Amino acid sequence: MSRTILVVDDEESILVSLRGALEDEGYEVAVARSGEEAVEGVDAADPDVVILDVWLPGMDGVETLQRLREKDPDLPVLMMSGHATIETAVKATKLGAYDFIEKPLNLDKLLLTIEHAVHARRLAEENRYWRERWGRTHELIGESRAIQELRDQIRVVGPTRASVLITGENGTGKELVARAVHRASRRKDGPFVEVNCAAIPEDLIESELFGHEKGAFTGAAARRRGKFDLADGGTLFLDEIGDMSLKTQAKILRVLQEMRFERVGGTKTHEVDVRIIAATNKALEAEIREGRFREDLFYRLNVVPIEVPPLRERVEDIPMLFRHFVREYCAEENREPVEVDEGVFEVLQGYPWPGNVRELKNVAERMVILCRSDRLTPDDVPPAVRGRTHEPRAGDLPEPGLGLRKARRLFEREYITRHLAAAGWNVPQAAEALGLDRSSLYKKLKELGIEVPSS
Ligand SMILES: Nc1ncnc2c1ncn2[C@@H]1O[C@H](COP(=O)(O)OP(=O)(O)OP(=O)(O)O)[C@@H](O)[C@H]1O
Ligand SMILES: [Mg+2]
The missing domain is CATH 3.40.50.300 (P-loop containing nucleotide triphosphate hydrolases)
Structure with a gap:
């Protein structure tokens, strides 16, 4: 992916020579001739790094730096100057400038600094992503x-x-x-x-x-x-x-x-x-x-x-957990969050959840995958959860467009659950009917989040 550098300088010769040098290195280059222009154009240019002259007519480099960082604190800004005083350098560093380079520019050094800055930005973004994801996926949900x-x-x-x-x-x-x-x-x-x-x-x-x-x-x-x-x-x-x-x-x-x-x-x-x-x-x-x-x-x-x-001893947490998993899964799939009818919770709370929260999470995921509208209703609850007395619907093939991996997972879950139900939830017996050995079936059950009631 090509990286974009925004160069901010009022000196035409600098703009021309930097553009040439950076484009030769494979960067895309955007230019601004003043601080105002840089602040205004930064969103459209969406640069990975900014090279900013300290001395600019109008809004000076330090103020421009400040405004750019308010807009995007992760954006690395390299300041350059021909006669920077220590004072400006200190001020710029305090304001979060990534580095300070002297004019006349040493091109090799500049390119190396840019490379580091691009890398630093990527790391900062990745860190934020993982921190958020981490915090989100490790929260203990429930008010019971x-x-x-x-x-x-x-x-x-x-x-x-x-x-x-x-x-x-x-x-x-x-x-x-x-x-x-x-x-x-x-x-x-x-x-x-x-x-x-x-x-x-x-x-x-x-x-x-x-x-x-x-x-x-x-x-x-x-x-x-x-x-x-x-x-x-x-x-x-x-x-x-x-x-x-x-x-x-x-x-x-x-x-x-x-x-x-x-x-x-x-x-x-x-x-x-x-x-x-x-x-x-x-x-x-x-x-x-x-x-x-x-x-x-x-x-x-x-x-x-x-x-x-176990989850069956805290059924009051089910709505909150279920909503959480539905929201999480929709976000993961970049899809509009689907609504959940209250009736769904009633059904879910009547099920013993032998596989506990993991099973609930799988059911939420499955329901979202199969949901073709913007809300989940009690009819969307899988038959095996709605009541073990219900015969699983035969011949229910997942709709096209799901992708083979997900479709296969759904099929396996359904097929195995049906055999288990038929065998009175006796795993060895179901394994035999499925033509699997017992340990492979246990492995499958864990993988698919199917849980066998212990009673
Ligand atoms: N209170 C909760 N809030 C949100 N998510 C939960 C909660 N409890 C469990 N989960 C989710 O359910 C899944 C199973 O949880 P976890 O792996 O911690 O269970 P476990 O007891 O270690 O399971 P196992 O016995 O299979 O190792 C995970 O995806 C976890 O994020
Ligand atoms: Mg575990």
Whole structure:
């Protein structure tokens, strides 16, 4: 993509020579012959960088800088001057000038500075984008008593160093809570590092957590830092902790006790300052009884237990959550926000939500995708949610224009749900009918956000 530079100078010779030089480098060039012209034309020119002379007739360079920055604080402005006093330079810098260049211009230096400025602008924009997105997608929505108590708990334990163990059914928001605890802590500007203990193969988990030295095992081509290292000064989130092998549990226990570890294949002991938050949807007490989870590790992690209640126990949050997800999804798809009829909530609140908030989010997304008007009505609620007694409508193919990926997802969700319903929500039985093995079906269920009632 071609970048645009706005050059502001009253000296025709400068305009001509800069235009030539910059165009040779592939930039587009807009010019303004006064500060007034620059301020007026900046929106239309939409430059990536402005090169601004300090000495201008009428509105001077410093004032122009100020006005440009009011319009767009991320726009980098390079000031140039033949006889800038220290005073002007200081003033311009305070007002946020990106850099100061001396006339006569050294072209190589100027081009390099422009390149840096373009890069800085892109980073500033990306940062803002991610910050907003991050904040938005990690907000804990809900005003039910349960959620308010959860927020209170987060506020109290956040600032401490205590290990936190978050429990709750699938999709209740455990990860969201973990992030909220981190944000409420004094380490909020430190890293938040996540490890999904269930997703890492047994023989790699140690290297993943503690890192390894070069040549520690086949495939260890270079030294690599582990998650404990990366989380130093911040929070380590051990997700799905109930799925860790006993051997790994023993290693983790030692780190938690001593806050020190060695890399795989290494002898040096590393010390870290890490706060641990763990999460699981398993009942760890039962796992302990069965000999699958270490009791001592449990007590170490469970210093502060936080239980995230299932969605069916806080149905008053459903309208707010649903509206939030609908709005979010419409925005993501660049589409006008659709309205939601009150009747929809009534239907949604009658469903037990075995997949909790994640399932609600998927249903919201699905309803928006399939909605051809500007409002959602109870008829738009998927049959499986409207009532398990309702037969899913046969032959309901998604309408054209959806794209294969989304259509396939919808189809799979519908098809699998239908088999599950037919099998009385017995997963092994449904797997057999679908010609899948049990673990593939479980994987699919998770991926598609279909949740099987535990009763
Ligand atoms: N209170 C809430 N407000 C807004 N979004 C929420 C809330 N709770 C959950 N979500 C959303 O629901 C989805 C599932 O949440 P999350 O991943 O935190 O659940 P989880 O308990 O970790 O699930 P799993 O057990 O499958 O790991 C995410 O997209 C999350 O953003
Ligand atoms: Mg999770």
